[in-house]
Amino acid sequence: MTKLSIVYHSGYGHTAKVAEHVAKGARGVTGVSLDVLKADDLQTAEEGPWDTLAAADGIIFGSPTYMGASSSVFRKFAESSSKTWMNGGWRDKIAAGFTNSGSLAGDKLNTLQEMMILAGQHGMIWANYGAFPGYNTSKSDFGAAWNRAGHMIGLGTQSLTDLPADETPDKADLSTSEDFGQRIAEITKRWVAGKA
Numbered sequence: 001m002t003k004l005s006i007v008y009h010s011g012y013g014h015t016a017k018v019a020e021h022v023a024k025g026a027r028g029v030t031g032v033s034l035d036v037l038k039a040d041d042l043q044t045a046e047e048g049p050w051d052t053l054a055a056a057d058g059i060i061f062g063s064p065t066y067m068g069a070s071s072s073v074f075r076k077f078a079e080s081s082s083k084t085w086m087n088g089g090w091r092d093k094i095a096a097g098f099t100n101s102g103s104l105a106g107d108k109l110n111t112l113q114e115m116m117i118l119a120g121q122h123g124m125i126w127a128n129y130g131a132f133p134g135y136n137t138s139k140s141d142f143g144a145a146w147n148r149a150g151h152m153i154g155l156g157t158q159s160l161t162d163l164p165a166d167e168t169p170d171k172a173d174l175s176t177s178e179d180f181g182q183r184i185a186e187i188t189k190r191w192v193a194g195k196a
């Protein structure tokens, strides 16, 4: 059985909604078991479900974009992972990342880059999203567009800032999230199978 974990932070529930849909996509891949963890529970190196992450074959990071970067709760989790870094505990695991923010762009790329660098620090194998951008021609349908924000290195979704998490992100972004989760689960499964 391939083991995948999602570890995410969400201050106001919107990124949690994205995480739910990433999880839904990942759970659809046979032979993959998934743990969904909150960065809030991993704020020090001593406490929290670090063993679950140690046992995982792949870890998907998730954070809202706050002030053009990952949230402080996510950063504290990232810094707390330095004890794991010291013994190479995440080396050669698959890594991927998603972020959600109010604007279509909103400097989400910086958050994804932070996650990619975190993975690089740990010697993990970064898996991009790589989906074609769904809104980049005059024929594109904005409302139905998958990967509307057009990020390639990870998943970027949008939550309109005046709406609650049960109304935003919209259906297209949530479908994109499921596709992303499925892709990372499949990549992790192939990575594990290749090691056998």
Ligand SMILES: Cc1cc2nc3c(=O)[nH]c(=O)nc-3n(C[C@H](O)[C@H](O)[C@H](O)COP(=O)(O)O)c2cc1C
Binding pocket: 009, 010, 011, 012, 013, 014, 015, 016, 064, 065, 066, 067, 068, 069, 100, 101, 102, 103, 104, 105, 106, 107, 158, 159, 160, 161
């Ligand atoms: C402190 C703070 C900073 C924010 N900074 C950004 C930003 O840089 N770019 C952006 O597009 N949205 C920004 N937003 C909007 C959030 O990214 C957006 O509301 C998101 O859905 C929040 O996710 P959450 O509900 O999981 O906390 C910010 C919101 C807060 C509270």
